[in-house]
Amino acid sequence: MTVSITDVARAAGVSASTVSRALRGRPGVSDEVRAQITAVATQLGYTASRSASSLASGRTFTIGVVVPYVGRWFFGTVLDAAEHVFSAAGYDVLLYNLGSPETRKRFFTRLPLRKRVDAVLSLLIPDEEESAALRSLGVPLASTVGGARPGFSVVGIDDRAGAEHAVRHLVNLGHRRIGMISGSSGEQHWTTPVARRQAYLDVLSDAGIAHDPALEADGDYTVEGGERAMTELLAATRPPTAVFAQSDEMAMGALRALRRHRLRVPDDVSVVGFDDHELSDVLGLTTVAQPVAGQGAEAARLLLRQLDEPDGERAGHVQMPIRLVLRETTAPPSPRGPQ
Amino acid sequence: MTVSITDVARAAGVSASTVSRALRGRPGVSDEVRAQITAVATQLGYTASRSASSLASGRTFTIGVVVPYVGRWFFGTVLDAAEHVFSAAGYDVLLYNLGSPETRKRFFTRLPLRKRVDAVLSLLIPDEEESAALRSLGVPLASTVGGARPGFSVVGIDDRAGAEHAVRHLVNLGHRRIGMISGSSGEQHWTTPVARRQAYLDVLSDAGIAHDPALEADGDYTVEGGERAMTELLAATRPPTAVFAQSDEMAMGALRALRRHRLRVPDDVSVVGFDDHELSDVLGLTTVAQPVAGQGAEAARLLLRQLDEPDGERAGHVQMPIRLVLRETTAPPSPRGPQ
DNA sequence: CGCTGTTGCGCAAGCGTTTGCGTTCAGTTT
DNA sequence: AAACTGAACGCAAACGCTTGCGCAACAGCG
Numbered sequence: 001m002t003v004s005i006t007d008v009a010r011a012a013g014v015s016a017s018t019v020s021r022a023l024r025g026r027p028g029v030s031d032e033v034r035a036q037i038t039a040v041a042t043q044l045g046y047t048a049s050r051s052a053s054s055l056a057s058g059r060t061f062t063i064g065v066v067v068p069y070v071g072r073w074f075f076g077t078v079l080d081a082a083e084h085v086f087s088a089a090g091y092d093v094l095l096y097n098l099g100s101p102e103t104r105k106r107f108f109t110r111l112p113l114r115k116r117v118d119a120v121l122s123l124l125i126p127d128e129e130e131s132a133a134l135r136s137l138g139v140p141l142a143s144t145v146g147g148a149r150p151g152f153s154v155v156g157i158d159d160r161a162g163a164e165h166a167v168r169h170l171v172n173l174g175h176r177r178i179g180m181i182s183g184s185s186g187e188q189h190w191t192t193p194v195a196r197r198q199a200y201l202d203v204l205s206d207a208g209i210a211h212d213p214a215l216e217a218d219g220d221y222t223v224e225g226g227e228r229a230m231t232e233l234l235a236a237t238r239p240p241t242a243v244f245a246q247s248d249e250m251a252m253g254a255l256r257a258l259r260r261h262r263l264r265v266p267d268d269v270s271v272v273g274f275d276d277h278e279l280s281d282v283l284g285l286t287t288v289a290q291p292v293a294g295q296g297a298e299a300a301r302l303l304l305r306q307l308d309e310p311d312g313e314r315a316g317h318v319q320m321p322i323r324l325v326l327r328e329t330t331a332p333p334s335p336r337g338p339q
Numbered sequence: 340m341t342v343s344i345t346d347v348a349r350a351a352g353v354s355a356s357t358v359s360r361a362l363r364g365r366p367g368v369s370d371e372v373r374a375q376i377t378a379v380a381t382q383l384g385y386t387a388s389r390s391a392s393s394l395a396s397g398r399t400f401t402i403g404v405v406v407p408y409v410g411r412w413f414f415g416t417v418l419d420a421a422e423h424v425f426s427a428a429g430y431d432v433l434l435y436n437l438g439s440p441e442t443r444k445r446f447f448t449r450l451p452l453r454k455r456v457d458a459v460l461s462l463l464i465p466d467e468e469e470s471a472a473l474r475s476l477g478v479p480l481a482s483t484v485g486g487a488r489p490g491f492s493v494v495g496i497d498d499r500a501g502a503e504h505a506v507r508h509l510v511n512l513g514h515r516r517i518g519m520i521s522g523s524s525g526e527q528h529w530t531t532p533v534a535r536r537q538a539y540l541d542v543l544s545d546a547g548i549a550h551d552p553a554l555e556a557d558g559d560y561t562v563e564g565g566e567r568a569m570t571e572l573l574a575a576t577r578p579p580t581a582v583f584a585q586s587d588e589m590a591m592g593a594l595r596a597l598r599r600h601r602l603r604v605p606d607d608v609s610v611v612g613f614d615d616h617e618l619s620d621v622l623g624l625t626t627v628a629q630p631v632a633g634q635g636a637e638a639a640r641l642l643l644r645q646l647d648e649p650d651g652e653r654a655g656h657v658q659m660p661i662r663l664v665l666r667e668t669t670a671p672p673s674p675r676g677p678q
Numbered sequence: 679c680g681c682t683g684t685t686g687c688g689c690a691a692g693c694g695t696t697t698g699c700g701t702t703c704a705g706t707t708t
Numbered sequence: 709a710a711a712c713t714g715a716a717c718g719c720a721a722a723c724g725c726t727t728g729c730g731c732a733a734c735a736g737c738g
């Protein structure tokens with residue numbers, strides 16, 4: 001039925017061990033024999049059984065990638081880039097999409113990737129317990145999206161600096177009433193929203209602007225959430241003349257809410273986002289750009305490096321650059337204020 | 340080091356075969372013994388090695404999913420939904436991201452998923468040769484995105500009807516000069532762009548409108564391509580008063596081009612897209628909605644069904660519903676025309 | 679010309695499961 | 709009471725690779 005290594009061995013007139021060594025570039029095979037074997041193998045359409053070879057060798061040549069939502073632009077883009085790096089290095093990727101709390105819980109208790117992967121890339125921030133579970137796999141770990149944990153290589157950005165850029169930009173334009181649409185504060189161990197908020201507070205304080213809690217709203221990192229949050233902010237006694245959204249998706253929701261309220265952007269209200277979503281350019285959204293695909297690729301490379309040098313087990317930590325991208329949703333405040 | 344089936348067997352005072360049968364719910368084990376074994380197994384944190392069990396049984400309990408670009412909204416969403424169905428059924432998914440022609444070629448010649456998967460879901464349209472390669476795997480096959488091929492279950496939509504809705508809507512509004520931004524016509528075997536274009540031609544002809552080749556441009560299914568295409572159309576001697584873009588992403592590019600040309604939408608030019616991208620709502624884009632996640636889930640279910648009934652090998656064919664979603668980018672043509 | 683190194687290859691023992699078949703034994707049937 | 713059931717379980721042979729070790733053959737050295 002399906003051609004095995006002994007078929008190749010027989011056809012080439014050698015032993016199975018020699019075929020194995022020849023095909024994987026191991027030493028101990030003369031050049032002529034190796035050439036002959038590869039010829040026979042390709043002619044027979046032979047591919048080594050991954051199950052068998054990983055059972056025998058202990059290496060699986062596959063990487064587990066866990067993601068909260070593959071469908072979301074950010075994660076899809078990171079995954080895309082990481083997958084390219086992995087597959088170029090001969091690794092397959094096993095994808096786990098852990099959107100709902102139940103799947104997530106089930107995943108971490110049953111740990112389906114035990115003995116199935118050589119490394120794990122996590123695009124979600126594991127809590128203390130989850131990261132312990134991952135560490136118990138005994139393989140190199142990496143995660144994007146900040147949230148350093150012991151045993152993990154992490155690649156991320158300086159959230160604080162990014163948010164500072166965004167808010168300072170608004171301050172520099174002359175805004176004094178600056179709102180913020182924050183990410184979900186649901187997960188405590190997830191530092192990004194906290195860091196960005198702190199930057200917001202710091203910049204305001206530096207500029208001598210009193211912090212008004214009525215100018216903060218939670219947008220849950222989604223378009224709809226951003227729309228809701230913006231609507232809330234507009235309902236404040238003295239609505240903001242500018243808002244900083246902690247993600248572009250929320251900023252887009254904000255734009256939508258503003259349009260529904262017949263407010264002009266940036267004439268009435270300025271908006272600045274965070275991420276540089278692929279469609280932010282289309283919308284003309286001013287935002288803090290971070291290298292999303294770059295982070296995925298870098299994290300993948302970090303893992304591969306750890307796989308190559310099993311002794312130098314040191315988990316890396318890479319900080320990627322950010323920059324403020326000026327587009328068309330920010331401008332000085334209108335002299336007559338919003339409305 | 341890591342706990343194996345014999346460890347469990349020893350701890351439970353039974354043989355490995357009994358452990359295997361007990362844990363997988365096979366008959367031939369008394370209830371008490373089974374309970375005892377499961378208790379011991381969970382207490383020891385035992386998970387069966389996938390490599391070993393698939394080597395022995397031939398079943399891998401993993402599904403291969405091949406995708407052109409995980410990063411793109413459409414594919415990411417389909418994948419997301421499919422993954423949920425698979426993982427709920429106890430299957431893992433092995434992801435192959437085949438963006439570039441080289442990776443794609445390498446994938447199909449080396450076929451890394453030979454003996455690695457129980458089924459394959461393809462989100463790209465394989466050409467004759469590629470689909471033959473997939474068939475040679477001897478496992479159930481399914482694909483979304485139309486393009487029926489022998490041996491494949493396919494779930495898709497009525498592209499023709501969808502495009503007809505879109506174009507007829509523009510005709511009904513009173514437009515006579517209707518442009519089209521089409522998808523890449525690069526791949527011949529890929530029927531979607533052809534079907535949508537045919538619908539466009541038919542509706543025009545039904546309405547007694549002469550077809551003007553200058554009103555067609557290729558947008559390559561990307562935002563940038565859509566922008567370029569719209570720019571081309573606007574450079575025509577008599578530019579269109581409305582355009583039908585074969586995807587929302589291209590429509591968004593078109594919106595961008597229009598804004599750059601200081602043209603108002605829908606006052607000067609109407610735009611209708613196709614897909615109902617998650618951000619189309621934000622942009623107020625009128626479009627033909629198709630159930631994207633639904634298609635992924637349905638395709639996954641089709642595959643699982645084939646895996647369950649290996650005798651009833653019949654490949655299914657599912658057509659999902661579409662509908663025109665009216666938003667804010669379409670209106671009757673302005674009396675004074677564009678410009 | 680014996681001796682030690684290399685080099686190239688085959689042998690066989692795993693790797694951790696699954697599964698067909700054989701055995702045991704309690705419970706039925708004559 | 710002997711013979712006959714099944715049910716419950718163990719034995720051992722796969723599954724298709726990898727890899728440590730052994731063994732030739734042959735080179736280079738004194």
